[in-house]
Amino acid sequence: MTALRTPDEQFASLPGFPFEPHYATTSDGLRVHYLDEGPREANPVLLLHGEPSWSYLYRKVIPVLVDSGHRCVAPDLVGFGRSDKPSDQADYSYLRLVDWTRDVVFDQLDLRDITLFGQDWGGLVGLRLVAEQPERFARVVVANTGLPTGEAKPTDAFLNWQSFAKQAKEFPVGRIVSGGCATPMDEAVIAAYDAPFPDDSYKAGPRALPSLVPTAPDDPAHDANVRAWEVLHKFERPLLCAFSDSDPITKGGERAFIGRVPGADNQPHTTIVGAGHFLQEDKGEELGRVIAEFIAKT
Numbered sequence: 293m294t295a296l297r298t299p300d301e302q303f304a305s306l307p308g309f310p311f312e313p314h315y316a317t318t319s320d321g322l323r324v325h326y327l328d329e330g331p332r333e334a335n336p337v338l339l340l341h342g343e344p345s346w347s348y349l350y351r352k353v354i355p356v357l358v359d360s361g362h363r364c365v366a367p368d369l370v371g372f373g374r375s376d377k378p379s380d381q382a383d384y385s386y387l388r389l390v391d392w393t394r395d396v397v398f399d400q401l402d403l404r405d406i407t408l409f410g411q412d413w414g415g416l417v418g419l420r421l422v423a424e425q426p427e428r429f430a431r432v433v434v435a436n437t438g439l440p441t442g443e444a445k446p447t448d449a450f451l452n453w454q455s456f457a458k459q460a461k462e463f464p465v466g467r468i469v470s471g472g473c474a475t476p477m478d479e480a481v482i483a484a485y486d487a488p489f490p491d492d493s494y495k496a497g498p499r500a501l502p503s504l505v506p507t508a509p510d511d512p513a514h515d516a517n518v519r520a521w522e523v524l525h526k527f528e529r530p531l532l533c534a535f536s537d538s539d540p541i542t543k544g545g546e547r548a549f550i551g552r553v554p555g556a557d558n559q560p561h562t563t564i565v566g567a568g569h570f571l572q573e574d575k576g577e578e579l580g581r582v583i584a585e586f587i588a589k590t
Contacts, residue, residue: 355580442514465489469573
């Protein structure tokens with residue numbers, strides 16, 4: 293496996309992003325970047341991003357949580373942000389994304405009493421980790437995400453997205469993120485989402501991930517996700533849904549959890565109003581307050 297590493301100068305002077313980088317190494321030698329803000333002695337809030345963003349997405353959420361006394365750990369998935377980027381789309385699989393994240397979160401950082409927040413692929417990966425070692429997690433917040441097994445028929449829009457990601461001549465990451473927001477981003481923020489990818493050779497991960505979402509029962513991740521759901525159907529620790537109101541892709545996704553995961557019963561599920569798919573970008577401060585209040589109540 294050949295991996296690229298984005299030069300540090302790409303990340304100089306990003307707007308609203310004063311955080312220091314931290315690094316861990318996976319069992320197969322890939323360097324993974326993560327943010328680690330707030331008191332180290334506090335129980336961690338694990339913030340997992342999705343496609344095609346990176347931990348920059350949490351720059352509005354983290355200060356709210358830190359001000360509430362929480363430690364925030366926000367890794368960049370392999371292939372994204374300041375993490376190493378295998379250069380071949382075939383280097384990526386759902387299982388590898390889970391394995392790489394587990395290496396960092398469990399084996400390197402040994403996080404426990406975790407509050408997971410997962411959005412998009414952050415949920416697809418994070419919920420698998422919850423199912424593997426549920427005893428490490430104190431509570432879970434899910435937003436604009438799911439844990440698909442491939443048995444539900446995908447929409448034409450999602451199939452088109454899969455095709456575009458793999459085949460489009462240009463894959464403008466920053467503008468894709470902006471297009472997934474209810475409020476378009478300014479040019480400096482768009483550039484910050486583009487920063488990890490100096491050219492298309494760095495974009496194998498963002499191009500590969502849409503096709504790794506299970507969309508058929510014979511998907512390689514089907515069995516593992518079915519087993520994960522078997523654990524989640526017995527998961528009694530608090531689970532909160534905080535989906536946004538303006539994401540056509542995941543609208544209604546809370547129905548997969550409410551009434552199916554015991555820990556979701558009698559929780560103050562909420563809808564983030566005025567936010568698109570990337571609700572952290574549209575309503576980051578509000579989302580931070582929702583997470584902090586949920587921790588305080590549970």
